[in-house]
Amino acid sequence: MVRPLAARAGALLLTLWLVSALVFLAGQVLPGDVGRVMLGPFADAQAVAELNRKLGTDQPILQQYWHWFSRAIAGDFGDSLSMRAPVAPFVLSSIKNSAALAGVVLLFLVPIGIGAGVVAGLRSGSLADRLIVLTGVSLSIVPDFVSGLLLLMVFGLWLAWFPISGAAPDGAGFWTSSYHLILPALPLVLNLIGYVARMTRAGVIEARGADYTRTAILKGLSPAQVLFKHVLRNALVPTVAVIATQSGFLLGGLVVIEALFGIQGLGNLVLSAAKARDFPMLEAGVLVMAAIFVSTAAIGDLLQALLDPRQRRRNAP
Amino acid sequence: MTKRSDIDLLRNQSGDIWNVAVDEYAQGFLKRRDLLKYAALLGLTGFAASQGLFTGAARAATTGGTVRVGLGQPTKAIDPVTITDPASIGVISQVGEYLILDDPKDGLQPKLAVSWEADETAKRWTFKLRPGVKFHDGRTVTAKDVVASFERLVDPASGSSALSAYKGILSKGGAKVVDDETVAFDLDQSNSNFPFYVSSDVYNAVIVPADYAGDFEKTFNGTGPFKLESFRPKQGASFVRNPDYWGDKALPDRVEIKFFDDEQAQVLALQAGQLDVIPSTTRLELAIEGNPNFKLLSVQASSHDPAHLRTDQAPFTDKRVRRALALTIDREAVVKGLLKGRAIVGNDTPFAPIFPSADPAVPQRKQDIAEAKRLLGEAGVPNGFEVTLTTERAYDIPDYAVIIQNFAKKAGIDIKLNVLPQDAYYGSATFGSSPWLDSNLGITDFGHRGTPDIFLNATLKSSGAWNAAHFNNPAYDALLLEYGKARDLQAQRLAAGKIQTLLLDETPLIISYFSQYSRIVSSKVEGVRFTAISHLLLDKVSFV
Numbered sequence: 124m125v126r127p128l129a130a131r132a133g134a135l136l137l138t139l140w141l142v143s144a145l146v147f148l149a150g151q152v153l154p155g156d157v158g159r160v161m162l163g164p165f166a167d168a169q170a171v172a173e174l175n176r177k178l179g180t181d182q183p184i185l186q187q188y189w190h191w192f193s194r195a196i197a198g199d200f201g202d203s204l205s206m207r208a209p210v211a212p213f214v215l216s217s218i219k220n221s222a223a224l225a226g227v228v229l230l231f232l233v234p235i236g237i238g239a240g241v242v243a244g245l246r247s248g249s250l251a252d253r254l255i256v257l258t259g260v261s262l263s264i265v266p267d268f269v270s271g272l273l274l275l276m277v278f279g280l281w282l283a284w285f286p287i288s289g290a291a292p293d294g295a296g297f298w299t300s301s302y303h304l305i306l307p308a309l310p311l312v313l314n315l316i317g318y319v320a321r322m323t324r325a326g327v328i329e330a331r332g333a334d335y336t337r338t339a340i341l342k343g344l345s346p347a348q349v350l351f352k353h354v355l356r357n358a359l360v361p362t363v364a365v366i367a368t369q370s371g372f373l374l375g376g377l378v379v380i381e382a383l384f385g386i387q388g389l390g391n392l393v394l395s396a397a398k399a400r401d402f403p404m405l406e407a408g409v410l411v412m413a414a415i416f417v418s419t420a421a422i423g424d425l426l427q428a429l430l431d432p433r434q435r436r437r438n439a440p
Numbered sequence: 441m442t443k444r445s446d447i448d449l450l451r452n453q454s455g456d457i458w459n460v461a462v463d464e465y466a467q468g469f470l471k472r473r474d475l476l477k478y479a480a481l482l483g484l485t486g487f488a489a490s491q492g493l494f495t496g497a498a499r500a501a502t503t504g505g506t507v508r509v510g511l512g513q514p515t516k517a518i519d520p521v522t523i524t525d526p527a528s529i530g531v532i533s534q535v536g537e538y539l540i541l542d543d544p545k546d547g548l549q550p551k552l553a554v555s556w557e558a559d560e561t562a563k564r565w566t567f568k569l570r571p572g573v574k575f576h577d578g579r580t581v582t583a584k585d586v587v588a589s590f591e592r593l594v595d596p597a598s599g600s601s602a603l604s605a606y607k608g609i610l611s612k613g614g615a616k617v618v619d620d621e622t623v624a625f626d627l628d629q630s631n632s633n634f635p636f637y638v639s640s641d642v643y644n645a646v647i648v649p650a651d652y653a654g655d656f657e658k659t660f661n662g663t664g665p666f667k668l669e670s671f672r673p674k675q676g677a678s679f680v681r682n683p684d685y686w687g688d689k690a691l692p693d694r695v696e697i698k699f700f701d702d703e704q705a706q707v708l709a710l711q712a713g714q715l716d717v718i719p720s721t722t723r724l725e726l727a728i729e730g731n732p733n734f735k736l737l738s739v740q741a742s743s744h745d746p747a748h749l750r751t752d753q754a755p756f757t758d759k760r761v762r763r764a765l766a767l768t769i770d771r772e773a774v775v776k777g778l779l780k781g782r783a784i785v786g787n788d789t790p791f792a793p794i795f796p797s798a799d800p801a802v803p804q805r806k807q808d809i810a811e812a813k814r815l816l817g818e819a820g821v822p823n824g825f826e827v828t829l830t831t832e833r834a835y836d837i838p839d840y841a842v843i844i845q846n847f848a849k850k851a852g853i854d855i856k857l858n859v860l861p862q863d864a865y866y867g868s869a870t871f872g873s874s875p876w877l878d879s880n881l882g883i884t885d886f887g888h889r890g891t892p893d894i895f896l897n898a899t900l901k902s903s904g905a906w907n908a909a910h911f912n913n914p915a916y917d918a919l920l921l922e923y924g925k926a927r928d929l930q931a932q933r934l935a936a937g938k939i940q941t942l943l944l945d946e947t948p949l950i951i952s953y954f955s956q957y958s959r960i961v962s963s964k965v966e967g968v969r970f971t972a973i974s975h976l977l978l979d980k981v982s983f984v
Contacts, residue, residue, distance in 0.1 A: 156868060161516055163524040164866035164876065165898075165906065167596070167603035171869075174599040205516035206673060207654075213673070272704065280712050287709045288698075290675065382701035387674050391701060395674075398863075399515060 135417045142413045143195070146406055147188050153400060156180060157204060160400045178204055191406065201403040205396075213392060214407045218374075221388035224289070224381075225373035227301060227308040228315075233366065236316045237359070240323020244358065245350075247328050256324070259317020268379045270310040275383070278306055289384030307384040311377070315369055322365050326358030333357065360431050367423025374419075375412035474796045480548035481635055502982045506694040507965065509976065510706040510718040513674065513699045519656045520646035521592055521600050526719065526974035527699060529643050533975040534679045534695055535576070536646035536662035539567060539586070540639035542890045544739035544957075544972055548635055552581060552647050552663065553623075562630040562927055567638070569621045573686045575649055576667040577659065583617040588650035590615040590625075590638070602644035604905065605894060609637060630925050632932065633891040640975055641890035665690040665979035675699060690979035691967070707960070710734065716965045717976070720958040722836055725780070733963050738782055738956040741888035741972030742792040745837055746899065747829075747844065747950040748908035750880045755827060760819040762947040766805060767812040768847040771952045778836055778843060779955060786951035789943040790895035791936055794954070796929060797892070799937030805944060812851040824852025830879035831858070832865035837883050840952075844883075855881070877908050884908065888957060888972035896920055896939070900948060909948035916942055 158174035159166070175181040179190065194201055200210040239259070243252040262270075279287040289307040291300040330336055331354055339353045378390040389408060396404035465475045511527040518528045520536055539553035553567040573581040593602040594612050608628055616624045627634060638645055646662060660668035665687070666679035676698040681690045698715070700706045706718045707727050718724070720736060728734040749756040749765065756762050771785040784793055787805055791798035816822055831841050838859050845855040860875060865882075867874035876884055884906075886895065898906040902917055919942065923935035943949070957972040967980040 153863075159868055160863070162522065162599065162601045164869040164874075165604055166524070166601050166869075167607060168870060168905070169596045170600060170603040173596045177597075177599065207517040207519075208673070275705075275708055280708060283712065287705070287712050287714060293670070293672070383705050385698070385700055385702075385705055395513065395701075 131421055135414070135421075138417055139410055139413055143192070143406055143410060144188070146409050147184070147191070147402065150397075150400065150402055150405065151184055153397075157400045157402075161205060180204075187402075191403065195406070200407045203396075203401050203404040205399040205401040205404070210403045210407045213404065214389075214411060217387055217389045217392040217408070218411060220290075220386055221374045221377070221381075221390070223300060224304050224307060224377065224386060224388060225370060227304040228311045228373055229366070229370065231308060231312045232315055232319060232369075235312070236319030237323050237362065239316070240320040240362070241327055241355070241358075243320060244324040244327025244331070247324070252324070255320055256317075259320045261317075262313045263315070263317040265313070267310040267314050267377075268383065270313055271307070271380055271383050274306060274309050287384075289381075289386040304386075307380055307386060310380060311373065318369075319362060319365060322362045323358065326361050327354060330354040330358040356430055360427050363426045363430065364423045367419045367426065368416075371412075371416040371419040374415045476547065480546075481633070503691045503693075505692050505983045506696050507692045507717065507968075507978050507981050508715045509695060509697045509978070510700055510709060510715045511697055512703075512719065513701050517657055517673075519654055520644055520648060521598055521602075521654065523644065524601050529974040530719075530976040531677055531697060532643075532646060532662075533640075533664070533977060534666045534677075534697075535660045535664045535668060536648070537664050538638070538640045538645055538647065539569075540635055542636060542639040542641045542971065543969075544741070548639055552586070553638070556635055558632070558634070562632045562634070562925075563627050565625045565627070565634050566618065567623045567625075569623065570686060571621055573663050574684055575663055576661050576682060576684075577649075578684075579649060581647060581663060582620045583623045584620075585650045586623045586647055587615040587617050588652070589645065589647050592652070593642075593644055600644060602642050604898070605642045605644075606637065607905075608897070609634070631893070632924075632927050633893055636890040636893075639890060640971060641973065643973055643975065666695055669694065688979070691982050692978060695978050710960065710962065713962075716962045717968055717978075718960050719974075720960045722780070724960060725958070728960055734960055735963055736958050736960055737968060737970075738958040739970065739972050740784065740794055741955060741957045742790075742794060742890075742892070742895075743886060743888045743955045743957065743972065744786060744790070744792070744951050744953065745835075745840060745883050745885050745955075746790075747881065747883045747952075748879075748899075749948060749950070750908075750910055751946075751948050752910040752912070753880050755821065755825045756880070758819045759946050760815040761821065761825075763945075764812040764815040764819070764851060765848060765853060766947050766950045767808045767815070768851045768853070769844060769950065769952055770807040770847065771805075774840070774843060774952045778839055779953060782956040782958060783953040786953050787940065787944065788947055788949060788951050789940045790892045790899070790949075790951065791940055792892070792954040795892050797923075797932040797936050799933045799940055802937055802940040802944070807847075809850045816851060816853075822852075824854060826854045826856065827881050828856045828858050828879075829881045829883070830860065830865070830875050831883040832862045832876075832885070833859050834862045834885055837885060841883055844950075877906070879908070882908060892936075893924075896923070900943070911946070911948035913942070913946060913948075916946075 156175055157178060157180040158171040162171055162174060179187065191201065202208060203210050203213060206213065239255045243255040246252050275287060278284050285306040286303050289303055291303040336349065336353050339349045375389045377388060378394050381388040381391040389412060393405060393408040393412065396408055511530045514528045514531065515525045518531055520532055523529060523532060537551050539551060541549045541551050543549050552570050552573055554570050556565060556567040558565050569581065569583060569586065575581060591612060592598050593600045594606045594610050594614065596603060609631055610625060611628055614626050616626065618624050625634065649661065657671055657673065660671065665682055665685045667682045669678040669680045671677040679695045681693055683689065703721055703724060707724045709715045710718050725736060749762045751757065766788055775781060775783045775785055785804065787802065793800065816824060829841055829844065831837055841857055841859065845857060848855050864875065866876050869876065871877050876882060889895065897920065898904045900907060900911050900916060901920060902912040916939065919935060919939050923932065923939060926932040926935050959968065959970055961968050964984055966982050966984055969977040969980065
């Protein structure tokens with residue numbers, strides 16, 4: 124078990140390093156230099172040059188990268204160029220906000236998605252099955268910025284059941300903060316629910332037809348025992364992998380929803396850093412995202428291994 | 441018509457220049473409002489106040505309450521020296537003040553300066569400061585703070601974004617302490633409009649303490665009617681009434697500002713009753729149209745979106761071709777259709793009608809397709825030509841580009857559109873690597889300024905840093921000098937008239953309109969004031 128983990132960690136570090144270099148290089152292709160972007164198109168050329176000198180953004184690119192890299196290795200991600208303050212607090216608070224949103228999404232997505240998938244799988248071909256599949260597919264076609272706006276209009280404005288903003292006021296407690304996140308979470312839940320339900324359904328149908336299920340039924344186990352011990356345990360393996368990869372997306376890829384609901388999450392942080400050519404901020408944000416993607420995938424694999432005895436044996440030393 | 445005795449009262453307030461203006465006013469050549477604006481420019485603030493100009497009708501307004509404001513997301517740390525975006529200007533105007541406020545309605549109003557005067561050459565300007573004004577940290581504002589504030593802005597090493605505004609006007613060492621309550625400015629060249637340059641028009645010119653270290657977000661230490669309560673980067677800020685304010689204390693207890701990444705979210709929050717004031721865009725105006733719960737407030741600005749024609753590149757090397765394109769445009773239709781009437785017609789020069797120095801006698805260019813075709817024939821392109829218009833995806837500009845495209849068709853000119861993201865359009869903002877400055881035909885957005893000077897210098901002078909038309913005309917450069925030296929309004933207008941006539945003949949730029957600047961406010965609030973460059977003045981706000 125140790126060796127594969129070490130290999131994974133090595134791969135993660137290599138991935139992160141490659142990502143950091145790519146981000147740096149990609150930034151060089153964007154039009155305009157840092158000083159120009161910060162001071163605006165109408166600023167004096169002399170002031171722009173002076174600011175670039177001050178920020179060190181007039182240095183050769185390799186030198187700039189090394190300067191950043193050598194400090195990042197030591198855990199110092201430097202100061203944001205646009206916010207003129209250390210990067211770390213910004214990134215940490217954006218991770219917190221993104222994680223809270225992702226948590227609320229999963230809270231709805233996992234039970235409802237899996238529940239609907241199980242119902243559809245157990246009654247495949249029935250009216251309920253068709254309805255679930257059709258609704259799921261239809262919902263996943265609607266982009267989140269459309270459903271987000273609609274939900275805002277209906278539940279935020281007309282019915283006023285939920286606050287318009289996803290950001291709770293200063294010093295709000297756990298429940299208030301979660302309550303503020305329900306409306307932003309809904310479009311994402313609607314978007315992903317069909318996918319999770321279909322994966323679950325396919326797994327259930329496959330597991331129901333499998334030999335081990337027949338054996339279990341013939342052994343005389345109760346239907347509930349058959350369902351939970353044999354069918355679901357096997358059926359959920361692919362679903363877990365899907366949910367894990369989706370979690371990565373929920374933590375870092377929600378630019379639109381975050382903007383619409385005013386949540387200062389990771390997606391928002393990375394987007395505004397890219398717009399401002401704020402490299403220290405961009406690097407830190409993208410690296411955190413990459414780490415999240417890689418580790419959620421790893422967690423997904425691990426969960427799969429726990430659920431699937433065959434995989435556990437394969438990974439045994 | 442003004443009574444004779446009134447006129448005599450107005451005379452002898454100041455030197456000859458003032459008397460000339462009074463004569464113009466007496467002959468009906470100058471509107472009362474223009475005269476008063478002019479009085480302010482000459483530093484005759486006592487006079488203006490005596491005329492009841494700066495004291496809007498006093499209303500028994502209620503005090504208390506919290507004004508909730510939605511703004512965009514500031515693009516960087518909020519620091520008066522470096523800000524460039526509307527949201528940051530909106531925040532800073534709660535706590536920071538200028539020597540002079542350029543009010544869109546009433547012109548220059550004394551704030552931290554009480555009076556000002558120029559010497560005979562208009563090269564040295566002296567400002568008397570308001571005594572006893574205190575920063576929020578309790579220290580008294582002295583000439584040292586004022587001089588340090590301006591020295592910082594003209595220092596290239598400070599990263600100041602006001603450097604281009606002061607270029608050729610004020611350099612390092614130009615601001616001097618005369619005594620504790622007097623500041624003098626020695627300019628690089630004569631400038632009779634200098635008071636505008638130390639007013640809110642240069643939004644960076646907020647007076648901060650001499651020892652200011654660039655950490656504005658920590659304290660928001662200014663002299664304004666509100667002071668900092670809390671600030672959360674990327675989220676918002678709140679301010680409370682400053683009990684030690686030198687002027688009338690703010691009516692509201694608090695101001696709460698929230699930053700939005702999305703304008704749609706802003707208007708939804710306004711509709712849900714969670715905000716009182718938001719910036720306005722054409723799209724948002726549509727969303728609240730006809731809704732009695734909201735009102736749209738507008739001030740006329742000198743903001744405009746000039747189309748530049750590369751005078752050094754075919755097909756625009758021939759001025760007849762440039763004139764032809766300008767003649768295809770129906771300006772009234774643009775103002776009515778595209779800008780919903782919230783603009784005034786432009787005459788292809790930066791002299792907006794709101795500038796007192798603009799010469800109103802210069803005839804307005806009107807759509808004339810027959811004349812456009814005739815000019816094209818004369819220039820040897822009777823069947824028109826093909827050209828690419830490059831511009832930015834910002835505000836109403838893409839729609840304006842389509843309108844120009846359609847008008848140009850009427851004279852056989854075939855325009856292809858190339859609409860870029862704003863960053864890409866500006867590029868590195870230097871000649872040779874910027875679609876803005878290199879394109880054959882392009883449209884750029886210019887925000888409001890209190891005087892036409894920066895437009896005249898930067899966009900049209902042969903050495904101008906924003907001269908996208910590559911206009912190189914010695915006669916124009918000479919007229920510009922004449923305009924800069926003009927001391928009285930009549931001389932300014934005379935020079936302006938010549939410049940306007942020359943620009944109409946040459947047509948390096950097409951300026952179809954000057955837009956208004958608007959904000960959307962809830963009907964529950966009264967007394968929201970703002971400038972055309974996004975200052976937001978909330979000290980007189982009350983709730984109905």
